[in-house]
Amino acid sequence: MKYTATVLLLAGINMIAVSGCTVLTGYGGMFSLGQAGFMSIGAYFAACFHIYGHIPFLLAVLLGALVSTAAAVLIGFPVLKNKLTGDYFAVCMLGFGEAVRLISANFKPYIKGAMGLTGIPRKTTLTVVVVCTLVVLFLIRNYLKSHYGKNLIAIRQQEVAAEMMGMNIMSNKMWALAISGFTCGFAGALYAFYATTMYPTTYGSAKSTDLNAAVVFGGVNSLSGPMMAAIILAAMPEVLRAFAMWRLVIYGLLFVVIMLFRPEGLFGNKEIAGELKRLWRWIKRVWAWRTTGRKEAG
Amino acid sequence: METKPVIEVRNVTIQFGSLKANSDVSFSVRQGELFGLIGPNGAGKTTMFNAMTGSVTPTQGDILFDGKSVLKKRADEICKMGISRTYQNIRLFPQMTVEENVEIGLHAVPQYSRLAAFLGLPVVKRTERETKQRAREFLNRFGLLDKQDMKAGSLPYAMQRKLEIARALATSPKFLLLDEPAAGMNNDECNELVALLQQVHQDFHMTTLLIEHHMDLVASLCDKLCVLNLGKVLRQGTPSQVQKDPEVIQAYLGDRRRKRYE
Numbered sequence: 001m002k003y004t005a006t007v008l009l010l011a012g013i014n015m016i017a018v019s020g021c022t023v024l025t026g027y028g029g030m031f032s033l034g035q036a037g038f039m040s041i042g043a044y045f046a047a048c049f050h051i052y053g054h055i056p057f058l059l060a061v062l063l064g065a066l067v068s069t070a071a072a073v074l075i076g077f078p079v080l081k082n083k084l085t086g087d088y089f090a091v092c093m094l095g096f097g098e099a100v101r102l103i104s105a106n107f108k109p110y111i112k113g114a115m116g117l118t119g120i121p122r123k124t125t126l127t128v129v130v131v132c133t134l135v136v137l138f139l140i141r142n143y144l145k146s147h148y149g150k151n152l153i154a155i156r157q158q159e160v161a162a163e164m165m166g167m168n169i170m171s172n173k174m175w176a177l178a179i180s181g182f183t184c185g186f187a188g189a190l191y192a193f194y195a196t197t198m199y200p201t202t203y204g205s206a207k208s209t210d211l212n213a214a215v216v217f218g219g220v221n222s223l224s225g226p227m228m229a230a231i232i233l234a235a236m237p238e239v240l241r242a243f244a245m246w247r248l249v250i251y252g253l254l255f256v257v258i259m260l261f262r263p264e265g266l267f268g269n270k271e272i273a274g275e276l277k278r279l280w281r282w283i284k285r286v287w288a289w290r291t292t293g294r295k296e297a298g
Numbered sequence: 299m300e301t302k303p304v305i306e307v308r309n310v311t312i313q314f315g316s317l318k319a320n321s322d323v324s325f326s327v328r329q330g331e332l333f334g335l336i337g338p339n340g341a342g343k344t345t346m347f348n349a350m351t352g353s354v355t356p357t358q359g360d361i362l363f364d365g366k367s368v369l370k371k372r373a374d375e376i377c378k379m380g381i382s383r384t385y386q387n388i389r390l391f392p393q394m395t396v397e398e399n400v401e402i403g404l405h406a407v408p409q410y411s412r413l414a415a416f417l418g419l420p421v422v423k424r425t426e427r428e429t430k431q432r433a434r435e436f437l438n439r440f441g442l443l444d445k446q447d448m449k450a451g452s453l454p455y456a457m458q459r460k461l462e463i464a465r466a467l468a469t470s471p472k473f474l475l476l477d478e479p480a481a482g483m484n485n486d487e488c489n490e491l492v493a494l495l496q497q498v499h500q501d502f503h504m505t506t507l508l509i510e511h512h513m514d515l516v517a518s519l520c521d522k523l524c525v526l527n528l529g530k531v532l533r534q535g536t537p538s539q540v541q542k543d544p545e546v547i548q549a550y551l552g553d554r555r556r557k558r559y560e
């Protein structure tokens with residue numbers, strides 16, 4: 001039971017992080033390779049707020065996430081002002097993620113550099129994670145379903161026309177980046193209070209890749225798709241514990257297979273709820289056909 | 299009767315390196331006019347459009363809309379001033395449905411705050427319903443209502459052009475720029491488009507600036523024409539004046555043909 005709870009807890013944290021990446025990468029089409037940097041910032045600041053500032057656990061986590069949001073706005077300003085898109089944006093964010101890792105590895109006061117910050121109290125429980133995940137998912141779902149979400153898709157598909165329709169491209173993209181900064185920071189902070197230690201290498205570029213993988217696996221116009229993928233990807237290391245060495249190889253293989261057969265992601269544009277409704281209608285139809293068929297036969 | 303000019307192009311020169319796309323172009327479009335901008339390939343018509351919508355900044359001169367300069371403004375600010383356009387190479391949102399395309403024109407700046415969106419307040423649902431309703435009205439006017447659930451990218455070419463006009467009108471502009479709306483259309487589709495544009499012009503009292511190659515279409519549609527050639531204004535006037543002008547004929551047909559024509 002304890003084991004299952006742990007996997008669920010990790011899955012929940014992963015879902016929180018991925019939900020923001022859905023806004024940024026899925027809907028907004030901005031591929032970022034530095035999301036782990038936001039997780040680091042959120043984790044370090046939340047831990048410091050709690051340990052040195054004696055701020056209560058949940059408030060510290062929230063403040064950590066807000067600092068990470070501020071970092072997103074700070075990096076977003078020069079990057080988006082200069083209209084960097086596509087690969088250029090990805091590389092800038094990769095640089096940001098690496099910068100965060102190197103700075104935290106060499107910053108001795110408070111966070112103890114490469115030695116890592118230890119002795120963070122274990123406060124994150126399954127209940128906390130479940131409640132936080134539900135709240136974050138509720139907010140993100142509403143945002144994506146509103147006109148703001150549709151506008152993001154429009155910008156991804158045809159930026160020139162979207163701007164001519166009256167959208168402020170910079171502010172729309174900035175919000176997407178800030179939202180992803182918030183959820184990643186939030187998830188990172190929650191994880192720090194679960195793991196009780198925080199090293200500069202806890203969130204490396206592999207973590208950023210993981211987050212993007214979840215969005216791409218799940219589908220770019222969907223929230224429930226990436227959420228499923230987030231759960232699967234969080235459980236994967238546990239399932240594949242026996243061949244930990246081969247894990248990344250299997251990831252790579254999965255990536256190639258999905259890109260070959262479902263380039264728009266497992267769920268593409270669809271939401272799970274909609275698909276379940278369709279399945280239910282289909283079952284009802286088959287059922288109706290069977291019963292009427294029987295009557296006619298009788 | 300002279301009404302006030304909606305857009306005024308004043309001595310605009312646009313230079314890309316050593317290439318002058320436009321040099322010293324001046325014309326003005328008055329309230330409610332259907333104005334045609336014509337000229338052979340490479341005359342600088344689309345560059346002029348791009349300058350009016352903020353994607354190109356003129357080297358010299360000024361463009362005034364309602365008395366205010368549109369230079370150094372972002373496209374979305376220009377849109378809010380009341381200018382909307384279509385593109386020569388269609389720029390729809392290809393993977394969105396036909397209806398969603400028009401909806402984007404209606405809610406590019408949503409009427410509620412982001413906080414309301416996050417919390418999913420009732421205003422979000424209500425606005426969404428109203429937007430859908432209004433989008434359907436637009437589609438109905440353009441005869442695209444039965445295609446509303448199709449992906450915009452899978453529509454036939456002529457319909458994509460129509461949809462783009464519908465989407466441009468959805469931003470409720472005061473001034474509409476159409477870049478070759480009849481490009482790639484056959485004769486029937488072209489006639490249909492003329493009727494549609496006249497209808498739109500009547501219903502919305504829309505001041506319209508039109509780039510076009512089809513002389514017939516321009517002649518039957520526009521009140522006034524401006525002919526560009528090699529970046530300069532060649533002639534301005536009513537369609538019948540312009541069509542008879544020997545220099546215009548020369549620019550369009552070449553010297554040899556002109557002699558035969560005369």
